[in-house]
Amino acid sequence: MTGRKFGEFADIPEGHDNPLNYATTQRDRNVLKMVEDALRHNEAALAFQPVVEAGRPDRVAFYEGLMRVFDETERIIPAKDFIDHVENTEIGRMIDCVALEQGLEVLADAPDIRLSINMSLRSAGYPRWMESLERGLARDPTIGERLILEISEASAMMVPELVTPFMDHVRNKNIAFALDDFGAGATSLRYFREFHFDILKISGEFCRHVHRDPDNQVLISALNMVAGHFDMLTVASGIEAPEEAEWFAQHGIDCLQGYLFGAPSLKKSWRDEARRVG
Numbered sequence: 001m002t003g004r005k006f007g008e009f010a011d012i013p014e015g016h017d018n019p020l021n022y023a024t025t026q027r028d029r030n031v032l033k034m035v036e037d038a039l040r041h042n043e044a045a046l047a048f049q050p051v052v053e054a055g056r057p058d059r060v061a062f063y064e065g066l067m068r069v070f071d072e073t074e075r076i077i078p079a080k081d082f083i084d085h086v087e088n089t090e091i092g093r094m095i096d097c098v099a100l101e102q103g104l105e106v107l108a109d110a111p112d113i114r115l116s117i118n119m120s121l122r123s124a125g126y127p128r129w130m131e132s133l134e135r136g137l138a139r140d141p142t143i144g145e146r147l148i149l150e151i152s153e154a155s156a157m158m159v160p161e162l163v164t165p166f167m168d169h170v171r172n173k174n175i176a177f178a179l180d181d182f183g184a185g186a187t188s189l190r191y192f193r194e195f196h197f198d199i200l201k202i203s204g205e206f207c208r209h210v211h212r213d214p215d216n217q218v219l220i221s222a223l224n225m226v227a228g229h230f231d232m233l234t235v236a237s238g239i240e241a242p243e244e245a246e247w248f249a250q251h252g253i254d255c256l257q258g259y260l261f262g263a264p265s266l267k268k269s270w271r272d273e274a275r276r277v278g
Helices: 019-040 090-109 127-139 153-158 160-171 189-195 214-229 242-250 269-277
Strands: 044-053 060-070 076-078 115-119 147-152 176-182 199-202 233-236 255-257
Touching: 019 060, 019 090, 044 090, 044 115, 060 090, 090 115, 090 127, 090 147, 147 153, 153 160, 153 176, 153 189, 160 189, 199 214, 214 233, 242 255
Parallel strands: 060 115, 115 147, 147 176, 176 199, 199 233, 233 255
Antiparallel strands: 044 060, 044 255, 060 076
């Protein structure tokens, strides 16, 4: 008699001899179903986080739109809790489409802001994604120049042969590209030279406590020098302490993003700013 007939593994079907593998598979299926249900019932929305100028943190350079979905209890589920499970699936393509469509709506309604939207490079050839982009850009000729597409370093390196053709095709619409989470993966310098991104977002793991971490100071200074050579705007991510922000401002980083300047919020804060100015 096997132990799996009792206790927490009693319901594991025959043929699934590894409880950990079975639990992982079930978890992934549950996440996929939760996200799919949320998309089907329009229970997904962008949360917006400001990216500020390092020298003038009271000025927003652009906002990043981060996808959130809601479970059956209306609890907000951040992308980090599901994106790894869905990125390589059809649901991942649907998420990218919804994020882009909502982002384009925001840009059409708010002509004074710039907005970055995350995408997997796997969505580059997805018909609905490209159709949504073309339809959104047709509404207003200024939308393209205010849209930033963020591609993670991991996504770029997964299919590097698609990066340059896709960017060349889309860049003639005046859209900018950001290489997100740089430093967390293993981008080849050869690819880095060929990709021609406009913005380099430095991974938060190098930014935390940078004011008292000499090793990360050297790494970030090197990244900043490389970005400057390729004429890329630099963004330090994950900033939570004033000392971190001060160090980056003093060492030539262009923009800062993190909870110090605002958590991702479903509220469109630029509307409040417009009312105050008005």
